[in-house]
Amino acid sequence: MALGRPGFNKGPRGPRPPFKKKEAEHNINEYIRAPQVRLVGENVEQQGIMALADARRIADEQELDLVEISPNADPPVCRVIDYNKFIYEQKKKLKEIKANAKQTVIKEIRFGPNTNEHDFQFKLKHAMGFLEAGEKVRAYVHFKGRAIVYKEQGEILLLRFAQALEEVGKVEQLPKLEGKRMFLIVGPRAKK
Secondary structure, eight states, rough: OOOSSTTTTTTTTEEEOOOOOOSSSSGGGGGGGEEEEEEEEEOOOOEEEEEEEHHHHHHHTTEEEEEEETTTTSSSSEEEEEEHHHHHHHHHHHHHHHHHOOOOOOOEEEEOTTHHHHHHHHHHHHHHHHHHHTEEEEEEEEEEEEGGHHHHHHHHHHHHHHHTTTTTTEEEEEEEEETTTEEEEEEOOOOO
């Protein structure tokens, strides 16, 4: 029974289960259950299939951990390594992969069906900046109320926009009407 205040270990719906530690991703040392294992490692002289007790003894002599790397193999593959260092290096590799993965950013530019020339040039200038920075541009014409009767005008506007961006971007999706909006997607040109 828990010491301290009465009812200390009770939650609003009864007693709480004991805290669970985060389970290790791999079986290590005494948690390995196979009778025989295939032992590998950089600093292991006798690699190959051996009894689990012998593999543990080798790991203990080097003051390292015996880690089950491939539990589904027959027999399971175990490596003699420092487990904390191994986990640290895996996390470091994952972080590096995430950092190198390129996030696709899509910038939106909104037009009306009757956008005047100055606004068109202003938005075109912004779109060029986005494409030069390696971002995609999603331009759309939003039709309010009865303005949907001007959908040909909106399509002409988007095609003119795509043509003006031809030097810095390539059209990935031609104008397409979805509900009250007509979309055009332009991606950056591959740098030479």
